[in-house]
Amino acid sequence: MVTIKDVAKMANVSPSTVSRVIADHKHISAETKERVRKVMKELGYHPNVIARSLIKRSSQALGLVLSRSTESAFSNPFFPEILRGISTVTQSHHYSLVLAAAENYQEEAKQYLRMLMEKRVDGVIILASRVNDELIQRLAEEEYPFVVVGRAQGIKEYTSVNNDNIQAAYLAVRHLLNLGNQRIAFLNGPEEYTFCQDRFQGYCMALREYGIEVNGDYVRNAENLQEDGYRLTKELMSIEPRPHALFAADDLMAIGAYRALKEEGLSIPDDVAVIGFNDNYLAAFMEPPLTTVRIPIYEMGVVAAQLIFHILQNKEACAQQRILSSQLIVRESCGAKRKFPELAGK
Amino acid sequence: MVTIKDVAKMANVSPSTVSRVIADHKHISAETKERVRKVMKELGYHPNVIARSLIKRSSQALGLVLSRSTESAFSNPFFPEILRGISTVTQSHHYSLVLAAAENYQEEAKQYLRMLMEKRVDGVIILASRVNDELIQRLAEEEYPFVVVGRAQGIKEYTSVNNDNIQAAYLAVRHLLNLGNQRIAFLNGPEEYTFCQDRFQGYCMALREYGIEVNGDYVRNAENLQEDGYRLTKELMSIEPRPHALFAADDLMAIGAYRALKEEGLSIPDDVAVIGFNDNYLAAFMEPPLTTVRIPIYEMGVVAAQLIFHILQNKEACAQQRILSSQLIVRESCGAKRKFPELAGK
DNA sequence: TGTAATTATGCAAACGTTAGCATAATATTT
DNA sequence: AAATATTATGCTAACGTTTGCATAATTACA
Numbered sequence: 001m002v003t004i005k006d007v008a009k010m011a012n013v014s015p016s017t018v019s020r021v022i023a024d025h026k027h028i029s030a031e032t033k034e035r036v037r038k039v040m041k042e043l044g045y046h047p048n049v050i051a052r053s054l055i056k057r058s059s060q061a062l063g064l065v066l067s068r069s070t071e072s073a074f075s076n077p078f079f080p081e082i083l084r085g086i087s088t089v090t091q092s093h094h095y096s097l098v099l100a101a102a103e104n105y106q107e108e109a110k111q112y113l114r115m116l117m118e119k120r121v122d123g124v125i126i127l128a129s130r131v132n133d134e135l136i137q138r139l140a141e142e143e144y145p146f147v148v149v150g151r152a153q154g155i156k157e158y159t160s161v162n163n164d165n166i167q168a169a170y171l172a173v174r175h176l177l178n179l180g181n182q183r184i185a186f187l188n189g190p191e192e193y194t195f196c197q198d199r200f201q202g203y204c205m206a207l208r209e210y211g212i213e214v215n216g217d218y219v220r221n222a223e224n225l226q227e228d229g230y231r232l233t234k235e236l237m238s239i240e241p242r243p244h245a246l247f248a249a250d251d252l253m254a255i256g257a258y259r260a261l262k263e264e265g266l267s268i269p270d271d272v273a274v275i276g277f278n279d280n281y282l283a284a285f286m287e288p289p290l291t292t293v294r295i296p297i298y299e300m301g302v303v304a305a306q307l308i309f310h311i312l313q314n315k316e317a318c319a320q321q322r323i324l325s326s327q328l329i330v331r332e333s334c335g336a337k338r339k340f341p342e343l344a345g346k
Numbered sequence: 347m348v349t350i351k352d353v354a355k356m357a358n359v360s361p362s363t364v365s366r367v368i369a370d371h372k373h374i375s376a377e378t379k380e381r382v383r384k385v386m387k388e389l390g391y392h393p394n395v396i397a398r399s400l401i402k403r404s405s406q407a408l409g410l411v412l413s414r415s416t417e418s419a420f421s422n423p424f425f426p427e428i429l430r431g432i433s434t435v436t437q438s439h440h441y442s443l444v445l446a447a448a449e450n451y452q453e454e455a456k457q458y459l460r461m462l463m464e465k466r467v468d469g470v471i472i473l474a475s476r477v478n479d480e481l482i483q484r485l486a487e488e489e490y491p492f493v494v495v496g497r498a499q500g501i502k503e504y505t506s507v508n509n510d511n512i513q514a515a516y517l518a519v520r521h522l523l524n525l526g527n528q529r530i531a532f533l534n535g536p537e538e539y540t541f542c543q544d545r546f547q548g549y550c551m552a553l554r555e556y557g558i559e560v561n562g563d564y565v566r567n568a569e570n571l572q573e574d575g576y577r578l579t580k581e582l583m584s585i586e587p588r589p590h591a592l593f594a595a596d597d598l599m600a601i602g603a604y605r606a607l608k609e610e611g612l613s614i615p616d617d618v619a620v621i622g623f624n625d626n627y628l629a630a631f632m633e634p635p636l637t638t639v640r641i642p643i644y645e646m647g648v649v650a651a652q653l654i655f656h657i658l659q660n661k662e663a664c665a666q667q668r669i670l671s672s673q674l675i676v677r678e679s680c681g682a683k684r685k686f687p688e689l690a691g692k
Numbered sequence: 693t694g695t696a697a698t699t700a701t702g703c704a705a706a707c708g709t710t711a712g713c714a715t716a717a718t719a720t721t722t
Numbered sequence: 723a724a725a726t727a728t729t730a731t732g733c734t735a736a737c738g739t740t741t742g743c744a745t746a747a748t749t750a751c752a
Contacts, residue, residue, distance in 0.1 A: 001403070001465075003708055014732045019710055027730055046463040050399045051708035055737045057347070059396055061444070066433075071426060080417060080425050080447075087412075087447035096466055098407070099445045101426075101433035117392040119347075119738095120442055226631055259631060282628065285572055285601060287608070349738055360702045365740055373700055397738035401707045465708095 002043045011039040022047055049096075062090055062308060063121035065100045067108040070128040072225070077281060078297055079127075082149065085301020086125060093309055095122075109135040116144045123308045125149065129160075130192050147307045149300055151194045157319040159311060161303040163295040165195050168326040169202025172275050172293055173247055177210045179334055181245035181273055185218040185236045187229060187257065188249045196221070199249050199277070218243055222253055229256025237264050237272075245273035245334070251280035251292055254333075258286060269335035279329055289331035296324045348389045357385040368393055395442075408436055408654060409467035411446045413454040416474040418571070423627060424643055425473075428495065431647020432471060439655055441468075455481040462490045469654045471495060475506075476538050493653045495646055497540045503665040505657060507649040509641040511541050514672035515548025518621050518639055519593055523556045525680055527591035527619055531564040531582045533575060533603065534595045542567070545595050545623070564589055568599055575602025583610050583618075591619035591680070597626035600636055600679075615681035625675055635677035642670045 008015040013036060020028050021036040039045075053059050064086070071079055083097075090097050098121050102108040112135060115121045123145030129136060129152045139146045140155050148160045176184050186203050189196040204214050217239055222228030229248060233256065236243055248254040254276035258268065266272050268288055276283060279294035303322050311317045330336050354361040359382060366374050367382040385391075399405050410432070417425055429443075436443050444467050448454040458481060461467045469491030475482060475498045485492045486501050494506045522530050532549050535542040550560050563585055568574030575594060579602065582589055592607075594600040600622035604614065612618050614634055622629060622638035629636040649668050657663045676682050 001708090004710095005708080015708090016710075016733080017731060020731085023710085027728090029730060032730080044463075046460075046465075048708055049464045049466050050396060050405055051737090052710075053396045053737095054400050054708080054739090055710050057737065064445075066426060066429065068430070080412060083412065083445070084414070084447045087445070091446065096461075097445045099410075099429070099433070099443045100437065101430045114392075115442075117390075118395045119392075120395050226627065230631075255628065255631060259633070262633070281572065282601065285576075285605060287605070347738090350740095351738080361739080362703080362741075363701060366701085369740085373698090375700060378700080394738055397707090398740075399707095400709090400738080401740050403707065 001048075002045045003048070004045070006043060007036065007039050007045050010043065011036045058122050058312075059119055060094065061096045061098045061121045062086070062305070063098045063100075063112065063115040063124040064127070065102050065108050065111045065115075065124075066127070067102045067105065069104050070108070078278075081297040082127065082301035082304070085298040085303075086305045087301075089302055089305030089309070095309075105130070105135075109138070113138070122312055123147075125304045125308060129153070129194050131194060131197065145308060145311045147304050147311065149304050151198060151321075153194055159307050159317070159319050159321070161300050161307060161322045161324065162195075163300065163326050164323050165198035165326075166202040166205065168277075168293045168295070168328075169199040169247070169249075170206045171202075171328050172277070173203050173206035174209070175291070175328060175330070175336065176245045176247065176273055176275060176334060177206060177212075179245075179273060179336055182212060183215075183218065183241060183243045184212075184245045184247055185243035186220070186247050186249070187232055187236075187253045188219065188221050189225075189253075190223055191221050196249060203247060222249075225250050225252035226256045229253030230260045231256070233257040233260035234264070237261070237266065243272065245275070248274065248276050251276035251278050251283050251290060254290055254292070255282070255286065258290075268333050273334040275334055283329070284331065286333070288333050290333045291331045291336065292329050293326050294329050295326045299324055347394075348391045349394070350391070352389060353382065353385050353391050356389065357382045404468050404658075405465055406440065407442045407444045407467045408432070408651070409444045409446075409458065409461040409470040410473070411448050411454050411457045411461075411470075412473070413448045413451065415450055416454070424624075427643040428473065428647035428650075431644040431649075432651045433647075435648055435651035435655070441655075451476070451481075455484075459484070468658055469493075471650050471654060475499070475540050477540060477543065491654060491657045493650050493657065495650050497544060497667075499540055505653050505663070505665050505667070507646050507653060507668045507670065508541075509646065509672050510669050511544035511672075512548040512551065514623075514639045514641070514674075515545040515593070515595075516552045517548075517674050518623070519549050519552035520555070521637070521674060521676070521682065522591045522593065522619055522621060522680060523552060523558075525591075525619060525682055528558060529561075529564065529587060529589045530558075530591045530593055531589035532566070532593050532595070533578055533582075533599045534565065534567050535571075535599075536569055537567050542595060549593060568595075571596050571598035572602045575599030576606045577602070579603040579606035580610070583607070583612065589618065591621070594620065594622050597622035597624050597629050597636060597638055600638070601628070601632065604632060604636075614679050619680040621680055629675075630677065632679070634679050636679045637677045637682065638675050639672045640675050641672045645670055 004015045004018045008018045018036055021033050066079055100111040102111050112124050126148040129148050129150040136152050136155060140158055151162050152158050188200055207214055220232040222232055246257055248257055254274055257274055261268055261272055268274050276290045276292035279292045283290040283292045350361045350364050354364045364382055367379050412425055446457040448457050458470050472494040475494050475496040482498050482501060486504055497508050498504050534546055553560055566578040568578055592603055594603055600620055603620055607614055607618055614620050622636045625638045625640035629638045
């Protein structure tokens with residue numbers, strides 16, 4: 001392996017000088033810099049990050065764990081997309097990203113802690129937060145650098161990035177209300193996630209604003225997106241009086257719902273309006289194209305990474321919550337474009 | 347930070363002894379081991395992987411890069427799934443996984459090389475291989491440890507894991523032929539990937555076996571899965587004589603195809619039989635449920651990781667190609683279950 | 693009882709960097 | 723010309739481990 005010493009020898013300087021050339025230190029003469037750089041190129045030298053990490057007492061890496069349970073609660077391209085956002089930022093900081101996979105929450109927590117304890121990573125990004133999230137609590141107590149994607153709860157100080165779940169759900173439901181739907185069913189995700197709580201809150205807000213009381217029968221929680229989307233829609237459609245519209249907290253649930261509605265001979269949007277969430281890549285291809293909410297996943301990744309670097313740079317950084325706006329994508333599953341053609345371009 | 351020295355001091359032994367306790371060295375007395383372990387627990391000591399890596403001259407990590415171009419060529423849950431397979435193996439070896447994201451092939455190659463050159467990782471897993479893959483060529487030349495998921499080309503020695511693309515495509519097309527379809531169109535992915543070449547080869551094999559000549563008009567290459575699936579199906583259906591069946595090299599293309607066929611008023615499978623590839627989580631939910639090929643993604647991840655550890659352990663490991671079998675999932679888009687009800691359980 | 697083998701532990705060097713201090717050479721000020 | 727500031731470089735210790743060699747203590751063997 002070619003080390004800094006080899007370069008030093010060949011360039012007739014000390015290793016320190018080479019190190020300073022790498023860092024582009026100002027007290028190194030232009031000619032030395034040039035000479036050393038030439039030698040580095042010649043020998044194909046690349047600094048060993050491990051050695052650098054050791055002396056800098058920083059692994060120059062961020063940690064991430066992909067949990068099956070979390071992933072299945074999101075519409076599918078979530079993970080690669082947020083990863084990409086995170087990655088662009090880590091790259092520009094010359095950091096790397098350490099990844100682990102876990103089957104469940106217990107394992108997920110263990111992996112996060114291990115990474116941090118073994119100093120494999122300088123900080124972590126938590127990809128979802130639960131209602132009583134022990135991991136987040138623990139990280140906060142032990143003062144590990146972390147940022148959460150989502151909203152944490154029962155924690156005094158933490159930094160996070162999130163989309164505006166309450167507002168987004170509110171706008172989606174209001175969209176349905178504006179189109180004349182009164183009885184709106186809500187297919188929510190697993191209650192344990194804070195983002196599901198938030199979407200439910202937005203749903204309630206909109207209904208109340210229109211003077212409609214929330215009817216518990218119209219609200220269901222799914223564990224498995226597609227299958228439960230199908231099954232719970234069947235259940236909802238057998239309620240008397242039948243809902244006019246359906247708000248699904250994920251497009252995959254809406255796919256299941258579509259199927260159930262078609263089987264029941266109900267037309268979308270004429271008999272039942274449907275609105276989804278997450279703007280899955282299939283939403284535009286559904287029949288009819290699904291109106292849904294697009295959340296800025298990539299951007300959330302970018303911000304999450306920026307926030308953690310902020311924390312790493314000034315230890316006493318003020319905790320902050322960043323909320324990114326979602327966008328209602330009006331397509332044809334609610335009938336809005338027929339009633340209000342001006343929405344078509346939106 | 348609590349180091350090995352702190353533990354040593356508190357346990358009244360030398361750091362070497364602590365190190366040996368960690369490694370469960372045999373020449374350490376049982377009582378010392380116990381005492382040291384107790385102190386480690388008390389102090390909350392965890393070995394610093396970075397320091398260990400430095401002296402072991404091994405980063406204890408594997409590298410992976412997620413490229414947008416590659417990802418969009420696969421049906422969606424490919425990446426998380428293979429990652430999970432890889433991760434289980436790396437974990438059992440106490441290795442970590444370093445990840446980067448790239449927008450295109452150039453960047454992807456750069457990232458892989460950088461990881462290796464900076465000694466951030468001991469080896470890499472390449473997630474797809476192209477027809478004239480310069481990265482793979484380079485890795486082979488420079489003798490970096492790597493394994494490719496897929497089939498490489500123009501390389502003398504390399505280790506890989508792949509699914510049986512030729513055989514799988516062959517069986518899929520034969521399935522269509524057995525059901526009486528003669529004119530079979532093929533919606534393939536981008537030609538630059540070797541797996542697309544292979545699927546095409548399987549397609550040809552099946553046709554020839556049935557004495558049918560390959561008709562270039564019936565074969566198309568898509569860049570973008572869904573949109574091209576739709577567009578190219580429209581094109582294919584306007585050919586005279588119209589194909590009896592459609593083999594799509596990815597389920598997402600089949601989704602686009604379904605849409606095109608429905609718009610043309612063609613019924614599946616009565617007018618046109620359709621078969622997909624990859625068993626996307628939506629395939630079973632399509633209308634009619636899509637017959638498709640399931641490839642063992644998770645298992646490929648496991649094997650890929652095992653292979654790279656094999657290489658890392660005995661440098662002169664024999665290059666090997668591992669092929670994993672796919673499985674034809676017969677559903678209702680080819681009409682097989684009506685004609686041959688015994689297939690229904692398969 | 694003396695020698696050899698085994699068991700248990702410590703010392704010190706090494707892994708490839710970085711950075712504070714020291715020093716030498718040059719430039720700037722008085 | 724002397725004093726000072728600036729620029730360019732080297733020496734050395736440090737980061738937290740592991741490990742070969744040395745040594746001491748114990749056990750086994752003859």
